[in-house]
Amino acid sequence: MAESMYGLSRTMRCAEVSLENIGDSVTLMGWCHKCRDLGGLTFLTLRDRSGEIQLVVSPDSADEVKEKTAKVRTEYVLACEGIVQKRSAPNANMKTGELEILVTSLRILSEALTPPFYIEENVNANEPLRLKYRYLDLRRPDMQRNLIMRHKIAKCARDYFDAEGFLDIETPMLGKSTPEGARDYLVPSRVKKGSFFALPQSPQLYKQLLMLSGFDRYMQIARCFRDEDLRADRQPEFTQIDLEMAFVNEEDVMKVTEGFLQKVFCEVMDIHISLPLQRLTWREAMNRFGSDKPDLRFGLELIDISQTVKDIPFPAFAEAMSAGRSVRAICVPGGAAMTRKEIDALAEVAKTYQAKFLSWLSISQTPRGSFLKYLSEEQITSIAAVTGASENDLVLIVADKDEIVFAALGALRCDIAKKMNLIAENTYNLLWVTQFPLLEYNEEAGRYVAMHHPFTGPMDEDIDFLDTDPGRVRAKAYDIILNGTELGGGSIRIHDLDLQRKMFSLLGFSPEAAYEQFGFLLDAFSYGVPPHGGLAFGLDRMVMLMTGSKSIREVIAFPKVQNSSDLMTEAPAPVTDLQLDDLSISLTEDKTK
Secondary structure: OOOOOOOOOOOOOHHHOOHHHOOOEEEEEEEEEEEEEOOOOEEEEEEEOOEEEEEEEOOOOOHHHHHHHHHOOOOOEEEEEEEEEEOOOOOOOOOOOOEEEEEEEEEEEEOOOOOOOOOOOOOOOOHHHHHHOHHHHOOOHHHHHHHHHHHHHHHHHHHHHHHOOOEEOOOOOOEOOOOOOOEOOEEEOOOOOOOEEEOOOOOHHHHHHHHHOOOOEEEEEEEEEOEOOOOOOOOOEEEEEEEEEEOOOHHHHHHHHHHHHHHHHHHHHOOOOOOOOEEEEHHHHHHHHOOOOOOOOOOOOOEEOHHHHOOOOOHHHHHHHHOOOEEEEEEEOOHHHOOHHHHHHHHHHHHOOOOOOOEEEEEOOOOEEOOHHHOOHHHHHHHHHHHOOOOOEEEEEEEEOHHHHHHHHHHHHHHHHHHOOOOOOOOOOEEEEEOOEOEEEEOOOOEEEEOOOOOEOEOHHHOOHHHHOHHHOEEOEEEEEEOOEEEEEEEEEOOOHHHHHHHHHHOOOOHHHHHHHHHHHHHHHHHOOOOEEEEEEEHHHHHHHHHOOOOHHHHOOOOOOOOOOEOOOOEOOOOOHHHHHHOOOOOOOOOOO
16 A cells, blocks of 8 residues: 655655765655665665665664565655665766665555566667557656756747847637648637637747737747648647747847857757858758758768760760759769669669669779760769769769759768768757748649748849749748758748738739738738748757757657557547537548548
């Protein structure tokens, strides 16, 4: 039977006991991690969120203590009183490895079943099992460190932005469904039958309205919701560190953002970030790295070799050149040692990005290559020269539309860097990518779509191209990248009503449709709008990268799995007919099953 804490008060956490406490009487509480009975001498390891400490029960201990100790099993919740003493055999792997508690009183506060997996660091248990018993998984030291770091990052954000004059203002969870790129999570209204709220994909419109309302600087650690297919760094519900500022330009937003990043890396990880951060335009990032979120911890840059190979009669090159496309390459140092099987595996990676062929040329005394028969010695020398390839290097080439070439080679450089261990461990490379295209043409829809969102401002010098060449227009947009992952992004917003209407028109909205979707914003823009802009960090991604976790599920207390379900609570789940009746909702048979 569980005992009460009555009369006891915890004096400190387990790993807070120090050499200064030797001889002191302490009261500790936590979970039993291990039990070792050595025949009269019993050792228990007590664990809480701070760490572990050893408890010792000797043959000279009180009979009541020995009797209770004999009943203890792993994960029992204990309260103990005892005297701090030095261990005769220190454990260098424990923070408190020089100390132990000689137990004078023991209470079993709660018994426990045998857990379905060991509560230990880096446990070898499959993820579905861990997520079903997430409350046990969260007891593991590595999971607790992740969530403690998440807390520290969030606290650092609030402290920093408060000092910079930002106000923490909440925005609604129940709002209007507006087209923002992903499917909304809808909430039916009981009062207004047939109508729905939408959970926010982001606080975008509300934070713009706050600038119009005169609040000048806003921040929020905001919950956001998107009904989209998941992957390692996506969840249906996620968290942003959300910012907006009035009377600013791109430099102002980027400067305050850099200050936060410098502070959070220093305070949370004791890592100094030098400012200002490196910047690449979107065009430069794509040309050099094939990605708008390039990882600069290694080289393997893309090289345009179109002019070098234009006269080579290789069909893949000739077809690309005749269609006005490009031929680009990456040089893999020492890659000539790769086997044909390894090169074929790289070709399969390229195919997943719609590249029809991955051409290759091995630079060595006896060159090898997929198109070697089309090459003269002079042409081999020219390709080696333009790609910077030397003896024993491998040149990988894709010829196609730029978007396919960039995607394929951009993915290959990352894949090769991992396989060849070219990425320095424990390094953090931050950079800005700027001047994104404002619009991109969607061939399926037959119209332009916003690369970021409909409220992103065009660069002033490109505004005239909105009427003549919309695809040429650059945006006042900027993304912050960490080790090849987008950490956050933002833009300077449109604050001119006529320009906002033109933007909606370019995106295929009729004036009536634009007003139906965004009428409240357009009305607000009639009452004086300050120039404004902002940025949102993905808090989950930030914590994932700073903890070295492989998935954001490792840094969220209660995450969802690939199909957006919660294995622990078994949500989503059916509801009663009475609940559906209250909402005037009836269900139809799913004919897709």
